[in-house]
Amino acid sequence: MIEVRDIKRFYQVGDQEVRALDGVSFKIEKGEYVSLMGPSGSGKSTLLHCLGLLDRPSEGHYLIEGRDTVTLNEEEQARTRREKIGFVFQFFHLVSYLTAFENVELPLTLSGLPAAQRRERVEAALTRIGLEQRMDHVPDQLSGGQRQRVAIARAIVTDPTVLLADEPTGNLDRRSGDEVIALLEELNASGITLVVVTHDMDLGGRARRRLRLADGLVVSDESGPA
Amino acid sequence: MKLSDSIGWVSRVLLRHRLRTVLLLAAVSVGVGAVIVLTSLGDSARLYVTEEFRSLGTELLIITPGKSETSGGGPPSFMGATARDLTLDDAAALKRSSAIKRVAPMVVGEANMSYGARSRQAPGIGATADLLALRHWKLKQGQFLPEGDLERAPAVIVIGEKIRRDLFGADKAVGNFLRVGDRRFRVIGVLATEGRSLGMDVDELVILPVARAMELFDTSGLRRIMIESRSRDSLDRAAEESRIILKDRHQGEEDVTIVRQDAVVATFDTLLGALTYSVAGIASISLLVAGVLLMNVMLVSVSQRTAEIGLLKAIGSSRRLILTLFLMESGGLAFLGALLGVGLGLGMNGVLGTYVPADMTLRPPMWSLFSAPLCALVSGILFGLMPARRAADLDPIDALAGR
Numbered sequence: 001m002i003e004v005r006d007i008k009r010f011y012q013v014g015d016q017e018v019r020a021l022d023g024v025s026f027k028i029e030k031g032e033y034v035s036l037m038g039p040s041g042s043g044k045s046t047l048l049h050c051l052g053l054l055d056r057p058s059e060g061h062y063l064i065e066g067r068d069t070v071t072l073n074e075e076e077q078a079r080t081r082r083e084k085i086g087f088v089f090q091f092f093h094l095v096s097y098l099t100a101f102e103n104v105e106l107p108l109t110l111s112g113l114p115a116a117q118r119r120e121r122v123e124a125a126l127t128r129i130g131l132e133q134r135m136d137h138v139p140d141q142l143s144g145g146q147r148q149r150v151a152i153a154r155a156i157v158t159d160p161t162v163l164l165a166d167e168p169t170g171n172l173d174r175r176s177g178d179e180v181i182a183l184l185e186e187l188n189a190s191g192i193t194l195v196v197v198t199h200d201m202d203l204g205g206r207a208r209r210r211l212r213l214a215d216g217l218v219v220s221d222e223s224g225p226a
Numbered sequence: 227m228k229l230s231d232s233i234g235w236v237s238r239v240l241l242r243h244r245l246r247t248v249l250l251l252a253a254v255s256v257g258v259g260a261v262i263v264l265t266s267l268g269d270s271a272r273l274y275v276t277e278e279f280r281s282l283g284t285e286l287l288i289i290t291p292g293k294s295e296t297s298g299g300g301p302p303s304f305m306g307a308t309a310r311d312l313t314l315d316d317a318a319a320l321k322r323s324s325a326i327k328r329v330a331p332m333v334v335g336e337a338n339m340s341y342g343a344r345s346r347q348a349p350g351i352g353a354t355a356d357l358l359a360l361r362h363w364k365l366k367q368g369q370f371l372p373e374g375d376l377e378r379a380p381a382v383i384v385i386g387e388k389i390r391r392d393l394f395g396a397d398k399a400v401g402n403f404l405r406v407g408d409r410r411f412r413v414i415g416v417l418a419t420e421g422r423s424l425g426m427d428v429d430e431l432v433i434l435p436v437a438r439a440m441e442l443f444d445t446s447g448l449r450r451i452m453i454e455s456r457s458r459d460s461l462d463r464a465a466e467e468s469r470i471i472l473k474d475r476h477q478g479e480e481d482v483t484i485v486r487q488d489a490v491v492a493t494f495d496t497l498l499g500a501l502t503y504s505v506a507g508i509a510s511i512s513l514l515v516a517g518v519l520l521m522n523v524m525l526v527s528v529s530q531r532t533a534e535i536g537l538l539k540a541i542g543s544s545r546r547l548i549l550t551l552f553l554m555e556s557g558g559l560a561f562l563g564a565l566l567g568v569g570l571g572l573g574m575n576g577v578l579g580t581y582v583p584a585d586m587t588l589r590p591p592m593w594s595l596f597s598a599p600l601c602a603l604v605s606g607i608l609f610g611l612m613p614a615r616r617a618a619d620l621d622p623i624d625a626l627a628g629r
Binding site for chain 1: 542545
């Protein structure tokens with residue numbers, strides 16, 4: 001479960017202060033399916049980066065499983081990213097010279113897990129996304145949809161508290177996109193907390209809870225069927 | 227990240243950029259190899275030269291005419307600055323000292339010599355019977371200069387092996403007459419081949435009685451007097467007594483220079499030691515260049531791998547881990563390069579070793595075998611620090627966006 005309390009993020013651009021986030025608060029319970037929507041410049045990317053601990057809010061608090069992350073040092077933040085957060089990017093960001101297996105293994109390798117335990121978990125994750133037959137392929141030998149599924153496997157292999165998906169279908173054709181969404185929703189159905197950031201109304205509308213941002217503020221928070 | 231995983235990761239990166247890796251390894255190993263080879267040459271030359279001198283015996287004194295010290299700033303004396311000659315009588319007088327075992331007065335010159343129709347130019351030494359033992363020379367045939375009155379020596383000559391071959395060929399040399407300048411000398415001995423002895427090729431030398439040589443070269447003074455003391459301990463006394471004897475004979479004037487052989491050895495030792503250190507310093511510049519090259523390549527590598535670094539950070543690498551991985555990469559390259567460099571240096575050393583005199587061993591000094599690769603490693607890490615920092619400090623958001 002994650003919670004943001006009145007987080008703000010200001011940038012200095014020239015002599016102008018940009019208020020990317022201007023006091024955002026919400027709470028996401030375990031197992032929720034939330035979409036973050038808004039036009040570009042609304043602050044949704046900044047919010048995503050803050051949720052993913054890639055960016056530090058200027059003010060406010062961000063709690064993961066009840067623990068405030070704002071006071072963590074860089075090393076502890078990295079560790080939290082590794083253990084509690086799963087990232088799915090628009091451009092997949094797979095390491096091109098590593099096989100699907102090795103890409104999925106990477107977060108576990110960074111954690112310093114022994115190879116035998118890694119193998120078991122990587123194989124389980126790849127089986128879960130249905131690519132266990134392709135684990136020895138490098139990204140270039142996989143289709144776009146398959147690559148994104150490998151990236152999803154990499155995000156869930158650490159069994160994170162929350163899965164953050166940033167425009168997960170933005171770089172895919174319709175059919176592959178649908179497959180990826182179906183996979184993410186299936187994972188959510190089995191208990192993973194899912195946050196999808198998108199400007200695609202159709203995609204965002206599928207979530208059970210929809211947060212809309214504009215000018216650094218949450219302008220609506222709807223639950224239930226759209 | 228486990229150490230074994232980090233090593234695996236770095237090796238993969240190195241293997242993937244094969245050309246880059248090979249070029250950097252070459253740069254580092256050539257630097258290390260150069261230091262090893264050059265210090266080996268310098269140090270081996272030092273050992274060789276000092277050993278050559280030592281083989282002559284460290285109980286040697288060399289007396290040369292003239293005082294090498296700078297004299298006072300007074301007006302030049304009426305007699306002029308020319309020193310008094312060292313004479314055969316001076317040499318004979320030195321034998322009075324109980325500390326002195328052998329005295330070898332010497333003159334040196336170049337003479338034209340002929341046998342039958344063959345003739346050639348060769349360096350000649352005017353000497354006495356003592357020279358053979360003093361310089362540890364050996365005879366191949368016949369005998370050396372006879373003992374006896376220095377002033378009334380017979381017209382005999384001892385020749386080097388090459389002179390014998392050139393002039394006598396198949397003829398018997400010993401007993402035959404050799405014309406040197408306008409005089410005839412009977413050959414009484416042939417020197418055994420000794421190779422070069424301190425710049426003088428014994429094979430191409432003729433040795434004749436000192437008085438005869440002084441006539442031949444038309445000189446009234448000796449070039450030098452070599453003295454062997456009775457023992458190492460009596461060297462100081464031999465020097466002191468020689469000084470007193472000669473001062474006495476030269477109307478109370480100290481106009482000779484007395485050099486101890488061991489002082490000469492020490493001088494060469496210092497000189498060639500300094501030379502070794504300076505070539506080591508010069509060769510180290512190539513290590514520095516390799517370090518700068520490494521830094522440059524690593525910086526390019528960081529900017530090429532920006533997205534990869536961004537990803538590693540996003541999925542949970544700390545700043546320190548990225549720093550470690552990049553330092554391991556540059557340090558690993560430097561380490562491998564250093565190992566290769568030691569191999570290269572020793573290999574080159576082996577090849578060069580076949581071109582030096584047979585009695586000279588080409589061996590790199592221990593300190594350079596250790597310090598050259600160590601320097602490479604340290605420079606790899608130091609020069610890798612800046613690129614590694616840059617990688618570690620990348621903002622993951624910008625890095626992922628390819629900015």
